[in-house]
Structure formats: structure tokens, C-alpha cells
Amino acid sequence: MPQIEEVTQSLAEKLKKGKADYLEARFEETQTSQIVYRGKVLESIGRSTASGGNVRALVKGGWGFTSFNSYDGLNDRIPLAIEQARAAGTGKSHLAPVEPAKETVPSSAAKDPTTVSLAEKKRLLDEYNEIIWSIPQIKTSHIQYSDGRKKVIFMNSEDSFITQERADVTLYLSAIAAKDGEVQQVLISTGSLGDFSKITGLHKQVKEIAQNAVALLDAPQAKDGEYTVVLDPFLGGVFAHEAFGHLSESDFVYENDRLREIMELGKQFGDKHLNIVDSASDPAGMRGSYKYDDEGTPSVKTYLIREGKLVGRLHSRETAAKMNEKPTGNARAVSYRFPPIVRMTNTYIEPGAMSFQDIIADIKEGIYARKMYGGTTAMEMFTFSAGEAFMIRNGKIAEALRPVKLTGNVFNTLQNIDAIGNDLGMNQGGGCGKGEQMPLPVSTGSPHIRIRHCLIGGK
Amino acid sequence: MEQILALAKKAAKEAEVFEIASEETRVKFESNRLKQMRTNQSTSVALRVIKDGRIGFATAAGTADRQQLVKDAVETAAFGSRAKFKLPGDARYPKVDIFDPAVESVAIKDMVALGEEMVAALTEHTPGILCEASVTRSVINVRLINSRGGKAEYKKSFFGLDIEGNLITGTDMLFVGEQESSCRPITDPRQVTDPVLNQLDRAKEKAKSPTKLLPVVFTPNGVASALVMPLITALNGKTVYEGASPLGDKAGQKVFDKAFSLRDDPSLAYRPASRPCDDEGVPSQKTPLINKGTVRGFIYDLQTAALAGKKSTGNGNRGRGSLPNPTPSGLVITPGKTTFDEMVADIKEGLVIEILMGAEQGNILGGDFSGNVLLGFKIEKGKIVGRVKDTMVSGNVYKMLKDIAAIGSETRWVGGFLQTPPFYCKELSVSSKG
Numbered sequence: 001m002p003q004i005e006e007v008t009q010s011l012a013e014k015l016k017k018g019k020a021d022y023l024e025a026r027f028e029e030t031q032t033s034q035i036v037y038r039g040k041v042l043e044s045i046g047r048s049t050a051s052g053g054n055v056r057a058l059v060k061g062g063w064g065f066t067s068f069n070s071y072d073g074l075n076d077r078i079p080l081a082i083e084q085a086r087a088a089g090t091g092k093s094h095l096a097p098v099e100p101a102k103e104t105v106p107s108s109a110a111k112d113p114t115t116v117s118l119a120e121k122k123r124l125l126d127e128y129n130e131i132i133w134s135i136p137q138i139k140t141s142h143i144q145y146s147d148g149r150k151k152v153i154f155m156n157s158e159d160s161f162i163t164q165e166r167a168d169v170t171l172y173l174s175a176i177a178a179k180d181g182e183v184q185q186v187l188i189s190t191g192s193l194g195d196f197s198k199i200t201g202l203h204k205q206v207k208e209i210a211q212n213a214v215a216l217l218d219a220p221q222a223k224d225g226e227y228t229v230v231l232d233p234f235l236g237g238v239f240a241h242e243a244f245g246h247l248s249e250s251d252f253v254y255e256n257d258r259l260r261e262i263m264e265l266g267k268q269f270g271d272k273h274l275n276i277v278d279s280a281s282d283p284a285g286m287r288g289s290y291k292y293d294d295e296g297t298p299s300v301k302t303y304l305i306r307e308g309k310l311v312g313r314l315h316s317r318e319t320a321a322k323m324n325e326k327p328t329g330n331a332r333a334v335s336y337r338f339p340p341i342v343r344m345t346n347t348y349i350e351p352g353a354m355s356f357q358d359i360i361a362d363i364k365e366g367i368y369a370r371k372m373y374g375g376t377t378a379m380e381m382f383t384f385s386a387g388e389a390f391m392i393r394n395g396k397i398a399e400a401l402r403p404v405k406l407t408g409n410v411f412n413t414l415q416n417i418d419a420i421g422n423d424l425g426m427n428q429g430g431g432c433g434k435g436e437q438m439p440l441p442v443s444t445g446s447p448h449i450r451i452r453h454c455l456i457g458g459k
Numbered sequence: 460m461e462q463i464l465a466l467a468k469k470a471a472k473e474a475e476v477f478e479i480a481s482e483e484t485r486v487k488f489e490s491n492r493l494k495q496m497r498t499n500q501s502t503s504v505a506l507r508v509i510k511d512g513r514i515g516f517a518t519a520a521g522t523a524d525r526q527q528l529v530k531d532a533v534e535t536a537a538f539g540s541r542a543k544f545k546l547p548g549d550a551r552y553p554k555v556d557i558f559d560p561a562v563e564s565v566a567i568k569d570m571v572a573l574g575e576e577m578v579a580a581l582t583e584h585t586p587g588i589l590c591e592a593s594v595t596r597s598v599i600n601v602r603l604i605n606s607r608g609g610k611a612e613y614k615k616s617f618f619g620l621d622i623e624g625n626l627i628t629g630t631d632m633l634f635v636g637e638q639e640s641s642c643r644p645i646t647d648p649r650q651v652t653d654p655v656l657n658q659l660d661r662a663k664e665k666a667k668s669p670t671k672l673l674p675v676v677f678t679p680n681g682v683a684s685a686l687v688m689p690l691i692t693a694l695n696g697k698t699v700y701e702g703a704s705p706l707g708d709k710a711g712q713k714v715f716d717k718a719f720s721l722r723d724d725p726s727l728a729y730r731p732a733s734r735p736c737d738d739e740g741v742p743s744q745k746t747p748l749i750n751k752g753t754v755r756g757f758i759y760d761l762q763t764a765a766l767a768g769k770k771s772t773g774n775g776n777r778g779r780g781s782l783p784n785p786t787p788s789g790l791v792i793t794p795g796k797t798t799f800d801e802m803v804a805d806i807k808e809g810l811v812i813e814i815l816m817g818a819e820q821g822n823i824l825g826g827d828f829s830g831n832v833l834l835g836f837k838i839e840k841g842k843i844v845g846r847v848k849d850t851m852v853s854g855n856v857y858k859m860l861k862d863i864a865a866i867g868s869e870t871r872w873v874g875g876f877l878q879t880p881p882f883y884c885k886e887l888s889v890s891s892k893g
Contacts, residue, residue, distance in 0.1 A: 047531040050520035063495040069521030084496035255490035258627035383817030457851035
């Protein structure tokens with residue numbers, strides 16, 4: 001297999017000479033392993049390697065993009081992308097300036113999962129699976145482990161040449177309990193930017209999910225309606241990402257005048273104590289962290305909401321130029337087969353001052369929602385599913401409930417956040433989907449937060 | 460491929476090489492304008508080996524290093540699951556029409572024109588709407604060979620149109636959209652835009668939903684977004700084998716309303732879900748899953764079928780080359796006799812659901828579904844009076860389909876994988892902020 005270094009060398013000069021407003025090429029090499037358990041047995045195990053690239057061209061505001069994993073006829077790819085861009089372009093090209101960079105960023109992996117033997121990985125997963133199955137009434141389990149290394153070489157017609165490497169590991173565990181036709185499941189979804197040790201030693205949590213799944217079989221269902229709801233860091237992070245974060249992605253906003261009015265910077269979106277951040281640079285070492293995005297723009301820490309006010313949003317070079325703002329380094333592509341689009345990285349609500357006890361202290365009847373199955377959003381509307389839920393009665397956590405689903409309008413909900421905890425927690429298991437591109441490694445986080453008047457649906 | 464198979468046969472008892480190659484061209488419109496043109500070329504090879512009775516697996520996308528591929532597959536076989544199946548030998552495949560050379564020769568300018576027509580239809584109908592649209596054509600080549608003489612090869616063409624419109628008024632946001640696909644060129648964009656104009660007409664007025672039990676009509680999109688996932692999961696032979704399917708011990712029993720019939724059909728001409736064989740080289744067959752309310756079958760790939768003591772139904776699907784999994788090809792729900800208009804006319808107070816958001820997040824195994832009505836309408840006195848917002852609907856597929864008010868007579872393909880009529884449900888739990 002030709003190494004992408006060899007393939008790319010000849011291309012850099014040709015990009016600079018191409019007749020387009022802007023040209024870039026991105027090449028990628030990946031090695032991944034995947035292990036899947038269904039029930040008591042290891043169901044599948046496999047390894048993959050992939051190598052491929054793309055060329056993207058901008059002419060008069062129109063983009064041409066060609067991806068390939070055969071390097072035959074590579075020299076024809078640049079003229080093809082230019083021709084496509086020319087056919088699509090009818091206006092003017094806009095790209096915010098970015099300082100060209102020449103840098104090699106090695107993987108920061110502490111214990112690189114791709115160097116761990118298959119036998120060791122299997123031993124760990126066997127241990128977890130045995131714990132799940134040691135709990136009576138567990139009907140089945142599902143485990144999905146994957147890890148990988150990825151090397152990306154990016155270059156453009158402005159003389160950037162960036163090589164970045166990363167290693168990634170994710171683990172999904174689910175315990176499924178059943179009784180009299182009732183089925184309940186509880187799961188763990190976690191991961192790390194390349195540190196295998198982050199997914200070891202979870203034995204206690206694994207036992208808990210199995211026990212909780214069984215306990216849910218006898219739990220009552222919450223009555224549908226409006227409640228004061230407390231979200232744990234996991235769900236708070238999902239809210240920050242799904243409900244609000246996607247609205248901060250400028251590709252939704254920049255050509256949509258009415259949405260621009262709604263998302264006008266300076267507007268008060270929440271109470272003074274509310275701060276929401278997206279940042280690939282700080283904290284470093286998270287699954288959404290990187291030094292340069294897939295357009296070669298350095299990542300920065302971006303406040304989206306500061307003291308309740310909308311103060312920022314996420315940009316590619318094109319959306320930044322069109323909105324007269326600074327690029328934030330949020331143009332990401334899930335693989336070489338796709339052009340970069342505006343995406344989140346590590347998105348979190350900053351911690352406040354309140355303890356968990358203080359947050360629930362004055363709730364007479366409310367719901368404490370933890371963990372999640374999933375979440376989706378369509379602009380202002382969001383829905384997410386808690387993996388576990390409890391009633392709060394007279395300031396205390398009371399009986400466990402069947403999983404609940406929270407839904408609402410993001411603008412109202414942000415206004416209704418009236419307490420923010422001091423206990424920020426980041427979740428590393430996330431894979432974000434947008435359009436055709438998923439899963440993209442991201443992380444989400446939050447302290448415990450309290451939301452008044454939140455709509456809860458059962459089941 | 461032949462060389463990979465030869466190498467693999469030296470290291471393992473059985474081997475199978477699967478290759479999928481595709482070329483795709485797409486024109487993309489954003490904010491009502493042509494924005495991007497794109498081509499994708501991709502080839503991937505998957506190698507499955509059986510060594511010492513265990514399955515090993517590796518894939519390579521792009522220029523594969525044959526030695527490395529064989530080495531990876533053999534190494535994973537040491538930990539792989541026990542192979543219970545035999546790879547199929549040389550087989551006869553049914554003839555299924557899935558390739559039309561006309562797709563490859565659709566000119567870029569004609570694709571652009573189709574996109575412009577779709578956008579124009581919406582913007583002329585509803586000024587201020589912002590559309591994203593795309594027109595896609597592609598051809599895929601699938602080849603498979605194995606150590607038992609099995610051999611399959613086919614070519615499939617694809618043509619797809621999709622459009623999504625977004626209209627913002629104040630802080631109110633409305634989403635509409637539709638898509639259509641075929642193995643032949645689609646020349647009339649109204650196939651996609653007419654249903655969207657219909658959605659826009661129905662959404663012109665706003666309506667309030669009460670919080671109570673209400674009759675609900677699911678459109679074909681609504682059926683796909685709310686009801687189908689729990690059924691697909693329960694009819695998957697793997698879920699059945701694990702004992703997790705609520706239908707697993709119900710074969711031959713009447714579980715659903717007698718109006719409800721569902722089958723898997725990979726043989727329909729020029730449907731993107733059709734094919735002469737599955738991705739393991741098992742010939743395609745029609746599989747009845749639910750017949751007049753009675754559970755008739757489940758879907759299997761080779762390994763799952765062997766574990767369960769059944770025969771593969773030709774549903775081994777491997778996407779771009781992963782290990783096979785039982786997956787439906789084209790799901791077809793038998794239409795009933797009631798028209799959509801008759802359903803609406805029958806309802807004093809109720810909802811029409813076009814898209815239920817987040818319905819797949821709940822307890823799918825148990826058949827529970829619930830979600831936020833992303834696009835839905837209120838029915839009052841037999842008429843659609845406007846769009847509802849901030850409304851959640853929840854129910855249980857098994858309870859609901861046991862006793863349905865009616866199944867519609869007009870079917871539509873949704874997402875290329877499901878042909879369904881509308882469903883009229885007697886009552887579902889609705890909660891709303893109004």
C-alpha cells in the first residue's frame with residue numbers, strides 16, 4: 001500500500017498552481033479494531049485498514065469536492081474538483097484568513113489502545129460481561145468495543161501542510177433485564193482520546209448498570225406532565241450539545257436571515273450564572289480535542305453563552321467570513337469521504353457554586369434524570385431520553401422511575417435553568433451525527449443543573 | 460480478489476472475499492442555491508476466514524495490502540466466534556432488475572435542473588422558505604467469491620432526489636421535507652415536491668393539541684419514524700435467538716390486527732433495496748414476516764440461522780463490508796382499503812403525525828415509542844386544521860397494532876427501505892404544552 005506521505009508530496013505544489021480561488025487536499029490512513037459481544041459470547045472481532053483522500057476547490061462561492069481511495073489518476077483529481085467548483089459557483093468566494101501552518105502533531109495517547117494485545121482486550125471485556133451475567137434476571141448483554149489510529153495530512157493552496165495523528169477508544173456496555181414480557185436496559189457509553197486505561201477498572205459501574213436494569217423492571221412510570229427536573233452531568237452535557245450546541249453551528253445560521261435574528265449576539269438567553277463553552281483546545285486530551293481542524297484552522301476556546309448572553313458561535317472559514325466573525329476551528333469531517341462542515345468539539349456548561357444537595361433542597365415534587373439513551377434535535381425543539389430517573393420528594397431523592405423522555409423548546413428551557421452545580425463532569429462516549437456524517441468523536445459535559453417547567457413524557 | 464482468496468486458503472480452512480466498489484456524483488443546493496458538486500470513488504474488500512472452526516475478519520478500504528489483510532483476518536480468528544454455518548457453494552440467483560445504464564448518462568446539467576425545479580416549487584409556493592436539496596446518481600459493483608466455489612456479482616444503479624425546507628416566523632421554526640429514490644433516473648421532481656407542498660399547506664395555520672388520549676393517523680413518513688424500528692428489532696433472527704424479542708416465541712400466533720401484513724422483498728424491480736443475492740451469496744427470497752396479524756417468520760443471515768437451527772433468509776447484510784448481520788432488504792406493508800382522507804374525515808379530534816422526533820430512543824425491545832411531534836397536524840371535526848407544536852406522543856407498538864382502526868390504501872416508499880400506507884390508530888397518549 002502506498003504511504004500517504006509519498007502520495008501527497010507531489011501534490012502540494014500542484015495545489016498552489018491550480019486555477020481556483022482556493023484549493024485543499026486531505027489524506028487519511030486509519031487502522032481500527034472492533035470487538036462485539038451479544039449475550040454471553042463474543043460475536044465478532046475484526047480489523048480494518050483504510051486509506052484515501054480528497055481534493056476540494058472553491059471557485060466563485062461554489063465548492064467542488066472529489067474523494068477517492070484509489071490513487072490511480074491522482075493528478076486528474078485537482079482539475080476535476082476545479083471543474084466541479086466552477087460549475088457550482090455563480091457568486092463570490094468568501095474565506096476568513098488563517099495563518100498558514102506547517103506542523104506535525106503526534107498522537108498524545110497515554111496508553112495507546114492499538115498497542116494493547118487482542119488477548120488483553122478480550123480478557124477485560126470478558127470480565128465486564130461476567131459481572132453483568134452474575135446478576136439474576138439479566139436476559140442479555142451487549143458490548144461494543146472499538147479503537148483506532150488515524151493519521152491525517154492536510155495541505156492547501158495557501159501553503160499549509162499539517163500532519164496530525166490521534167488514537168481513539170470507545171466502549172459501550174448495555175445490560176438488558178426481562179421479566180413477564182417487560183424489558184429494561186441500562187448502559188454505559190464511554191471512551192477516551194487514546195488512553196486505554198480510561199476504560200479499564202469500570203467493574204463497579206458495570207455491576208451497577210446490571211442491578212439497575214433489574215430494578216427498573218419493578219419501577220413505576222412517571223406521570224406525563226410538567227416538572228422541575230434536575231439533570232446529572234451526563235444529561236446536562238447532552239442538553240448543552242444537542243439542544244443548544246447545534247444552533248451555534250453557523251452553517252445553519254449564516255445564510256438564514258431569520259435565524260440570524262433569533263441568534264443575534266448579545267441577546268439574553270438565560271440567567272446570569274449560565275456559561276456554555278465549546279472548545280477543542282481546552283480541556284485538551286478529550287475525544288473532541290485537536291490542534292487544527294480539517295481546514296487547517298487552529299482550535300480555540302469559544303464561549304457560546306457567557307453570563308446568560310449569547311456571545312459566540314462555531315465557524316468554518318466560509319461561515320466566519322460571511323458573518324464577519326473570526327474562524328473558530330470547528331470545520332470537521334468524519335472521514336476523507338466527506339468535506340468538512342461546522343461541528344462541535346468538547347461542549348459543556350461551566351460549573352457554578354451550588355452543591356447537589358442545595359439544588360434539590362427546595363423541590364417538593366420533581367424528577368432527577370440521569371444518563372441517557374440518546375438525544376435528537378430539530379433547531380428549537382429537542383428530545384432526549386434519560387437512562388435512569390428518580391422522583392424527588394420534599395428535597396430528597398425518592399423512588400426509582402422507568403426511564404423518562406424530556407422534551408421542549410430550547411429557548412424556554414435555557415431561561416428556565418435556575419440552578420447550576422459545582423460538579424462538572426465530562427462524558428467521553430459521544431459520537432455526534434449531522435447530515436450524512438457520523439459518528440464524529442465529541443465530548444459533552446455539565447454540572448448538575450435544575451430546570452423549571454420541563455415537559456416529561458413516559459415510556 | 461482471487462489472489463486474496465488463494466492466499467487466505469493457505470492460512471485457513473475456509474475463506475470468503477467480498478468487494479464493494481462505488482462511484483457517486485451529487486449536486487447539492489444550500490439556501491436555495493447550487494452550492495457544491497461532488498464525486499466519490501470508493502472500493503473496499505472484506506475477508507472472512509474460518510480457521511480452527513473460528514471466524515476471523517478484516518477489511519481494507521482503498522489500496523489493500525493483501526498479505527496484511529490475510530494476516531489480520533487470521534489473527535482475529537484466534538478469538539473469533541465459532542462458525543456454525545457453511546459458506547454457500549455455487550448457486551442460481553433470481554433475475555432482479557436493479558441496473559439501468561441510463562442513470563450513469565444523466566448529464567450534470569440535468570441533475571442541476573432537477574434541483575433547481577425542486578427548489579423553485581417550494582420557494583414559489585412559500586416565499587421565505589430556505590431549501591437544502593440534492594440530486595444523486597451512483598453505481599455500485601458487488602463481487603463475492605468463497606472457498607466452496609460460491610460466486611456472485613452484480614451491478615446496481617441508484618438515483619435519488621431529496622429536499623428539506625425550513626421556514627422561520629418569529630421564533631417559530633417549521634421543517635418540511637421528502638425524498639425519493641430508484642434504480643432508474645427520476646425525471647419528475649413533483650414526485651418529491653408535491654408531498655412537501657401538501658405539508659406546507661397543512662402547516663399554514665397553527666393548532667393546539669390537548670393533553671389526553673387521542674386517535675392518531677401516521678403518514679408513511681410517520682410510520683417509518685415511529686413504528687418500524689421496534690418491529691425490525693423484534694423480527695431480527697438475532698434478537699429472537701437471544702431470547703430478547705417479544706415476538707420470539709409467538710411464531711404462528713396471531714399477535715397483531717388481521718389487517719396487518721408485513722414482508723421482506725428484495726425482488727421488486729428497480730428498487731434500491733433489491734438485489735439478486737445477499738452479501739453472503741445466499742439467493743434472494745421473499746420472506747413473509749407477519750401475515751394477517753400472525754407472526755410468520757424472522758430474518759436470518761448464515762451464522763444466526765445456523766445457531767438457531769433455521770435457514771438463512773438471504774438477509775446477510777454487510778454495508779460497506781463489515782461482518783454480515785440480519786437486516787431487512789425492502790420491507791413491504793400490505794395496503795388496506797381506507798383512504799387517508801377517509802381516515803381524517805372519521806376523526807372528531809385527533810392528530811396526523813408526519814415526523815416523530817426521538818421515537819427510536821425509548822425501550823425499543825419492549826415496543827415502546829414516544830417522541831416529540833416534529834411535523835404533525837391537528838384534526839378537528841374530520842378536517843386538518845393546522846400544525847401542532849410542543850407535543851409528545853407515546854404508545855406501545857404491540858398494544859397499538861393489536862387493534863388498529865384502519866390501514867391506508869395509498870402506499871409510499873420511505874427512505875428506500877420501507878413501502879407503507881398510512882396507519883390509523885384508535886388512541887395514543889398525547890401530552891402537550893399547547
